[in-house]
Amino acid sequence: MRRLYQIIAITLITTVPAVAQQPQKGDGTAASEAFTLEQCIQYALENSYTIKNAAIDNQIANARVKETRGIGLPQVDASIGIQHNQKLRRFFGRNTTDSTEFSFFQNIPGAQDGDIVAGQNFFQLKSGGDAGVTISQLLFNGSYLVGLQAANAYRDLSIKKERQTKEDVVAQVTKAFYTALVNSERIKLFDNNIGRIDSLLRTTKALLQNGFVESIDVDRIQVTLNNLKTEREKFRNLQELSVDLLKFQMNFPMNGDLSLSGSLEEISIPENAAEYENGWDFTKRSDYELLMANRRLQMLDLRNKYAEGMPSLVAFANLGYATQSATVSGLFKTESSGVEENEFFGPDKWYSYSTFGVSLNIPIFSGLQRTYRVQQSRLALSQIENSSKLLRSGIELETKSSARIFENSLKTLVSQKENMQLAENVARVTKIKYEQGVGSNLEVIDAESSLKEAQINYYNALYDALVAKVDLDKAYGKINAETTQENK
Numbered sequence: 001m002r003r004l005y006q007i008i009a010i011t012l013i014t015t016v017p018a019v020a021q022q023p024q025k026g027d028g029t030a031a032s033e034a035f036t037l038e039q040c041i042q043y044a045l046e047n048s049y050t051i052k053n054a055a056i057d058n059q060i061a062n063a064r065v066k067e068t069r070g071i072g073l074p075q076v077d078a079s080i081g082i083q084h085n086q087k088l089r090r091f092f093g094r095n096t097t098d099s100t101e102f103s104f105f106q107n108i109p110g111a112q113d114g115d116i117v118a119g120q121n122f123f124q125l126k127s128g129g130d131a132g133v134t135i136s137q138l139l140f141n142g143s144y145l146v147g148l149q150a151a152n153a154y155r156d157l158s159i160k161k162e163r164q165t166k167e168d169v170v171a172q173v174t175k176a177f178y179t180a181l182v183n184s185e186r187i188k189l190f191d192n193n194i195g196r197i198d199s200l201l202r203t204t205k206a207l208l209q210n211g212f213v214e215s216i217d218v219d220r221i222q223v224t225l226n227n228l229k230t231e232r233e234k235f236r237n238l239q240e241l242s243v244d245l246l247k248f249q250m251n252f253p254m255n256g257d258l259s260l261s262g263s264l265e266e267i268s269i270p271e272n273a274a275e276y277e278n279g280w281d282f283t284k285r286s287d288y289e290l291l292m293a294n295r296r297l298q299m300l301d302l303r304n305k306y307a308e309g310m311p312s313l314v315a316f317a318n319l320g321y322a323t324q325s326a327t328v329s330g331l332f333k334t335e336s337s338g339v340e341e342n343e344f345f346g347p348d349k350w351y352s353y354s355t356f357g358v359s360l361n362i363p364i365f366s367g368l369q370r371t372y373r374v375q376q377s378r379l380a381l382s383q384i385e386n387s388s389k390l391l392r393s394g395i396e397l398e399t400k401s402s403a404r405i406f407e408n409s410l411k412t413l414v415s416q417k418e419n420m421q422l423a424e425n426v427a428r429v430t431k432i433k434y435e436q437g438v439g440s441n442l443e444v445i446d447a448e449s450s451l452k453e454a455q456i457n458y459y460n461a462l463y464d465a466l467v468a469k470v471d472l473d474k475a476y477g478k479i480n481a482e483t484t485q486e487n488k
Helices: 001-013 039-045 049-071 143-208 215-250 286-307 369-435 440-475 479-485
Strands: 077-084 091-094 114-121 127-141 311-325 351-361
Touching: 039 215, 049 091, 049 143, 114 311, 127 143, 143 215, 143 286, 143 369, 143 440, 143 479, 215 440, 286 369, 369 440
Parallel strands: none
Antiparallel strands: 077 127, 091 114, 127 311, 311 351
16 A cells, blocks of 8 residues: 555656646637647747747848848938027137238227237128038948848848747647646546546455455555545646646647647657668757857958958038028028029029038058957857857767667667556456455555556656657757748
8 A cells, every 4th residue: 555655646746737628729719629739839839929039030130131231322311400690700810000911800990910809700691591411322341241241141040040949949849748648648547547446446345245355455445546536636636737838838828728639649759769860960950050150140240340441432412502691580581682693692592502522431540449359259250169069069969868868768668568568467367366256455456556656657658758759859950840830
């Protein structure tokens, strides 16, 4: 009996509950079918917040590419300004009494020759207006050319991040789904074991009435049956934790109903890990591709640091109209004073102006700032190179360890399956002997306990094998979320 209690405790500790409810669609309404593994994965790919954020990062990257390309397009800015100088700044100069010298300040009353005097600004009126357009076109810039490549590399990086995120979600949902299926079978074990013990109890009661057994034999079996029923109810209550975990991985509504479709017999488990080596290329793993995308970005950053020292050429044009008036309201008067229009006077009093040119900027000395920025970028690239070598070694270790764990889990699964079949036969024969009066009550209970332990070990081994298969698929880059979505 003590052994039986220990086995039941192991069942509760090592088991994550499963799902037996009705599914819901993405809008929260009840669904008519249970979810298969593919449907659970598809639901997660469409609704996972992690994947949604990765998709948003991809959109941000696309916007950044377009932003960078826009730098090379013509830049057009328009401006309109009106200003009023309540008091204009004065002109300053020296008073002169020499009539042969041209000066705005000659023979100023009260001023001596050479005195500094200040006069009214007669070149500018108090109010002014300006409306213009500035156009510039980048003709050559080394950083811009590198920036275009970097923008595309950044978009490629975001795509690879999204792919890696999807693969992680697929692996998590798959493990949760397998956990649910395994524990569904464990629930059935509770019911089957309770049914057998209940049948044994009825048989023992009948034997007691006929005087073939003692009442203690009935009590012993009754205690076992009561404990099984109690543990089954506890186990069913703990199933909600597993349901919530699967819902969380799928981003399924927590208050929604979810049921699963499928069985353990439908799951295909490879006989060995050798087939994974065929055509295996570690460079196809998403994490390695992600690191290589970061490496390309860092190389472009280094090129950009060098490009910052190259000349840049920009063409520009300024077009506009300007006017002045003694008052602000005078800026908007357009009536003619009767004077014939000429180059000095027009009815609108707004005169056009235009400027065209090319600007060449040549960096000469930046105080060694650019030199040390290049050095920092080069060192960062060296770090990525080291990380790529480390990742390659890590991938080799991960594939080997995952293969070994998978092979060991398969051996354990085969052994535990055989043990379960043997235990089932022992329990069946022991019960027959007991019913025929040639076996003892303790032998039957011990056989049932051994069977239950063998069943627990088998399903633990089956779960370990399924999880090891998922880890092996991930290690060899066999999880393809894109194919799952294409098969939708």
